């Protein structure tokens with residue numbers, strides 16, 4: 209049969225799907241201690257073989273290629289009206305996930321095991337009538353989460369196990385399907401509102417309009433609903449599970465840093481990421497800085513999670529308001545993960561200016577976040593710096609990187625903030641005298657490595673030669689309140 213030109217893209221996509229699946233199988237086989245007992249079945253409630261493991265970059269690349277290719281193939285071959293209608297109802301998945309975590313469906317199903325629980329019994333435990341409860345579960349089961357063992361009998365499966373209330377992923381689902389979801393409901397009217405639409409104020413986001421709340425989300429967490437504030441901290445751990453802790457370690461050569469290197473984990477939450485770094489790199493010292501309430505809770509988190517690091521005095525807990533205060537002076541690295549995406553540009557400039565005041569000439573600022581890519585085939589000025597998907601995918605991998613585009617809209621809706629392109633990171637950093645040193649590939653995210661600009665660091669070096677360390681510190685901290693130390 210002669211080749212039909214219209215099928216060329218389909219054939220290319222199928223070939224990408226085949227090759228990425230082959231890579232995935234090879235990688236799983238080599239990662240498994242015993243490939244013959246490897247269990248990837250969705251019906252299983254055992255931990256996934258890749259949970260909390262280092263995901264090699266070849267495997268990450270294959271995941272992105274597979275996801276991007278499958279979605280692009282569907283978009284090409286399915287009728288467009290069907291695809292769009294289906295997209296427009298995606299929010300019902302979020303609604304049903306919210307029911308699942310709020311009513312603890314996975315927890316209630318756990319004791320029943322694989323034979324499952326009749327919906328009438330689950331109804332008594334949740335207060336939701338059986339028919340409606342089964343319908344919520346059925347939608348989720350069609351997305352792969354929960355199993356209908358027989359009509360109206362429900363059991364957990366590998367995906368629903370992530371919704372158990374002790375799993376940090378369930379806190380993440382709570383955050384996305386509650387605060388972020390509520391914010392999404394008023395996005396359209398907010399964007400076209402003459403005041404809120406162009407606003408870049410933290411407290412003038414879609415979420416504020418939806419909640420009729422004039423403070424910031426952070427005020428809300430601190431003063432109105434601390435339980436949701438703590439859920440945010442939990443959700444951050446869930447977020448790291450999604451993106452894997454290990455990719456942070458693989459994304460930057462922390463293991464190769466010399467003994468005594470100091471890493472300030474700024475806005476580090478409980479310090480779950482720096483704890484992971486501290487455990488893997490016993491030569492490093494961590495300074496964890498976050499808001500007072502979080503720092504107070506972080507101490508017991510470390511005493512439980514990394515008692516040896518606490519005992520060795522390799523972690524310091526210092527409360528800070530990074531908008532008004534300077535972080536710990538003279539650290540080798542200021543590691544800022546998933547913080548600046550919470551803030552509009554002018555606040556990021558404030559935060560980085562405060563960081564700069566603490567830097568010594570050789571300090572680096574490591575911003576660990578998504579780096580946004582264009583949806584264009586033309587990657588613009590970032591060509592060659594960020595890795596590129598194979599044709600015929602978008603250079604960004606399309607659906608293969610969809611998480612960062614969801615997050616970007618989440619940030620816009622909830623706090624008027626954003627995920628940034630590399631050019632945007634560079635432009636903000638330049639405003640405070642920082643320049644790009646390198647972009648490290650950390651899987652779905654990147655570690656964007658900044659250092660002091662040439663003129664800034666030589667000025668500091670000059671100061672170093674002529675003034676005592678005490679004088680330098682006092683110059684740098686002039687008019688800035690000292691952060692409160694919680695020893």
Ligand SMILES: C[S@@+](CC[C@H](N)C(=O)[O-])C[C@H]1O[C@@H](n2cnc3c(N)ncnc32)[C@H](O)[C@@H]1O
Nearest residue numbers: 444475476477498499502528529530531545546
């Ligand atoms: C999205 S979380 C990121 C946590 C952690 N870095 C991670 O990646 O998992 C943002 C963190 O910034 C902290 N934060 C918000 N406002 C702050 C402020 N003014 N001063 C210090 N920390 C702040 C929050 O408490 C929270 O822990």
